[in-house]
Amino acid sequence: MSITDMHQDLTGSERIAPRSDSPHPKTVNTSPLISAQKLTKQYGAAQAVFSNLDIDISEGETVALIGSNGAGKSTLLKCLIGLLPHSGGQVSVLDETFSGRPQAAQARRIRSDIGFVFQKHCLVSRATALTNVVHGMLGRAGSWRGWHQAIASPAWRQSAMEALDSVNLVHKANERVDQLSGGQAQRVAIARALVRKPKLFIADEPAASLDPKSGHDVMQRFVNLSKKNNITLMFTSHDMQHALQYADRVIALKNGSIFLDQKSDDLTAQDLKGVFSG
Amino acid sequence: MVDKTMNRRVELPQLDRVGKVSAIQFTLWIVVGAIIISSIYNVSPSPQRVAEGVPRLGSLMNRMFPPETDPEFLGRVFWRLVETMQIAIAGTVLGVLISLPIGWLSARGIAPLKATTFLFKALISFFRTVPDLIWALIFVITVGLGAVAGTMTIMVDTIGFCGRFFGEAMEDADKEPQEALEAIGASKFSILCGAVIPDAMPSLINTTLFALEKAVRSSVVLGLVGAGGIGQELKSSFDLFQYKKAAAIMLAIFLIVLIMEWVTDRLRRSIT
Numbered sequence: 253m254s255i256t257d258m259h260q261d262l263t264g265s266e267r268i269a270p271r272s273d274s275p276h277p278k279t280v281n282t283s284p285l286i287s288a289q290k291l292t293k294q295y296g297a298a299q300a301v302f303s304n305l306d307i308d309i310s311e312g313e314t315v316a317l318i319g320s321n322g323a324g325k326s327t328l329l330k331c332l333i334g335l336l337p338h339s340g341g342q343v344s345v346l347d348e349t350f351s352g353r354p355q356a357a358q359a360r361r362i363r364s365d366i367g368f369v370f371q372k373h374c375l376v377s378r379a380t381a382l383t384n385v386v387h388g389m390l391g392r393a394g395s396w397r398g399w400h401q402a403i404a405s406p407a408w409r410q411s412a413m414e415a416l417d418s419v420n421l422v423h424k425a426n427e428r429v430d431q432l433s434g435g436q437a438q439r440v441a442i443a444r445a446l447v448r449k450p451k452l453f454i455a456d457e458p459a460a461s462l463d464p465k466s467g468h469d470v471m472q473r474f475v476n477l478s479k480k481n482n483i484t485l486m487f488t489s490h491d492m493q494h495a496l497q498y499a500d501r502v503i504a505l506k507n508g509s510i511f512l513d514q515k516s517d518d519l520t521a522q523d524l525k526g527v528f529s530g
Numbered sequence: 531m532v533d534k535t536m537n538r539r540v541e542l543p544q545l546d547r548v549g550k551v552s553a554i555q556f557t558l559w560i561v562v563g564a565i566i567i568s569s570i571y572n573v574s575p576s577p578q579r580v581a582e583g584v585p586r587l588g589s590l591m592n593r594m595f596p597p598e599t600d601p602e603f604l605g606r607v608f609w610r611l612v613e614t615m616q617i618a619i620a621g622t623v624l625g626v627l628i629s630l631p632i633g634w635l636s637a638r639g640i641a642p643l644k645a646t647t648f649l650f651k652a653l654i655s656f657f658r659t660v661p662d663l664i665w666a667l668i669f670v671i672t673v674g675l676g677a678v679a680g681t682m683t684i685m686v687d688t689i690g691f692c693g694r695f696f697g698e699a700m701e702d703a704d705k706e707p708q709e710a711l712e713a714i715g716a717s718k719f720s721i722l723c724g725a726v727i728p729d730a731m732p733s734l735i736n737t738t739l740f741a742l743e744k745a746v747r748s749s750v751v752l753g754l755v756g757a758g759g760i761g762q763e764l765k766s767s768f769d770l771f772q773y774k775k776a777a778a779i780m781l782a783i784f785l786i787v788l789i790m791e792w793v794t795d796r797l798r799r800s801i802t
Contacts, residue, residue, distance in 0.1 A: 335713060363715035374710035378728050387724050391715030398716075399723040441710075448714065 285311045285346065285452060285484045286332055292340035293324065293331055301327050302508040304341070311451075314475055314485045316499035316516070318492070320528050323505040325488040326456050332486075333366060333454055334359050346451060363391060367445030367483070369474070371457035373437040377430040381421060381440045384429055385412040388447040408447075415443035419473055435466030442474055446481075453478055455487035459494060467491070471498045492524045594777035603775060607763060607782055614759035615786070617677050617752070618745040621684020625745075626738050629689050633696030634722055640700045640708075642718040654697070658690030662748045666757040677758030684745045684752075692741050699733035700726050735801050739794040746790045750783050 286309040294300040301324040309315055317325045330336035333345055337353035346365050348358045367388070375384045382401040389398035389408050397404050401412065416422050419439035429437055438458060445453060458474060459467030475498045478485040489495050495502045496516050504512040504527040511527055512519075551559075575583075598604075635641050636650035665686050669679035700722075707725040716724065727734070753761020760783060767776040 360715050363713065366714070368710060368713045370706070370710060372706055374706040376707045376725050376728050377704065378731060383728075387711060387716075388714065390711055390720045390724055391717075395716065395720055396723070399720065 290341035316495035367450035625688025629692035
């Protein structure tokens with residue numbers, strides 16, 4: 253199934269709407285995609301960033317990981333997918349189980365099914381939007397064709413154009429990324445993650461570098477795409493509104509432990525205030 | 531000073547006008563000063579020698595002008611200039627092509643193996659520190675007189691120049707896209723081709739254009755040691771006291787270097 257088939261109804265401009273108006277109801281599959289037991293991360297002899305965390309993320313879930321600056325959100329995200337080695341416990345992600353750091357072959361298998369979106373768009377600014385989306389194919393067999401859109405296979409170019417279409421940026425395909433606005437660049441980054449047809453989206457503060465309107469626009473598109481394609485989405489945020497509006501479930505980190513792990517429907521902004529208070 | 535908001539006197543710290551100088555720093559300054567003064571004293575031209583040289587310069591100029599305009603001679607100069615440009619272009623292109631992988635292998639944080647960075651940095655330094663005329667002498671001995679020795683000289687000289695700056699440009703390339711591609715499992719080589727080179731491209735082109743300018747200037751003098759090009763013609767003119775011919779060649783060289791600088795300057799401005 254092509255990406256176009258999957259997202260054909262997302263190409264139009266989408267207004268920021270309350271979650272209750274979302275065309276994609278919160279249907280959550282119960283099979284765990286990520287499972288961490290007694291997960292601990294410590295740098296040298298320093299105090300542990302977090303310790304003995306037990307987390308299960310089901311397939312199709314949209315999970316917001318929140319906490320104040322330095323709470324260990326990004327570190328936890330990286331540990332869960334093996335980008336950073338953890339100090340104790342065990343992680344199972346995408347049917348791969350590891351302690352510490354995944355083996356090279358394991359890491360490749362895990363990464364091939366993950367689409368990443370970072371706080372800053374992390375695109376090659378002098379390359380076009382299309383080339384940046386084609387870059388999403390790097391790490392696959394024959395990936396030298398992912399260096400530039402001009403040498404990409406017709407199928408990859410088609411997939412990249414469809415991914416751009418799904419974030420409503422086909423008209424910007426041939427524009428250099430440094431000519432795009434922050435919100436548009438972040439949408440290109442989402443298209444780059446999407447073109448891999450991942451099972452899991454990992455997003456580290458995807459809207460933090462954007463103004464509020466662009467931030468909501470990016471989050472809305474991102475969550476819609478995830479839901480539509482049954483891609484599990486795990487994102488970090490320090491924005492309570494984003495966590496409540498776009499996530500099915502909110503996990504809050506505080507003082508190295510899970511302070512709160514609840515369905516977002518059961519939460520109010522008042523509940524989350526304790527996460528950020530001293 | 532009186533703090534207006536609090537209405538009380540605030541004691542401000544007294545800062546030194548000049549930072550403290552350690553004994554080692556002071557000694558180093560003295561040593562550097564001594565080296566500069568002794569260098570100027572020993573090998574700089576004295577006013578007397580400059581004064582004595584002026585009439586001789588006037589005499590040389592008198593014998594140089596008007597420059598030679600014999601069409602047969604000018605035709606020979608033209609083809610020698612073409613050969614000079616060919617040496618510069620071929621040497622630069624080959625040097626740049628070899629500099630790219632060498633620069634990559636020497637770039638910290640970009641090279642596939644940490645151990646190679648030191649080795650290739652050392653190799654590039656070696657190429658750079660040996661002057662081009664010495665390389666020319668070596669290649670004249672190894673591959674014989676003529677343009678091939680000149681091309682090889684320019685190539686090695688370009689590797690010394692471009693290898694260093696290419697490596698530095700790659701090290702300075704934006705790290706975030708590299709980390710993003712690394713996260714999705716891209717190989718070091720794919721990261722180089724997909725993220726590092728596009729980001730470093732203006733710097734790579736700039737360095738290449740400077741290398742070409744430098745190569746044109748170098749290829750002019752390589753002929754003095756038999757490595758082909760216009761320099762060979764210039765040397766024989768001076769050796770045979772044919773100063774009018776030498777003047778014509780020098781004017782031609784001046785023109786070609788000027789045109790080259792103008793072209794590369796325009797290219798640089800259009801790219802960056």
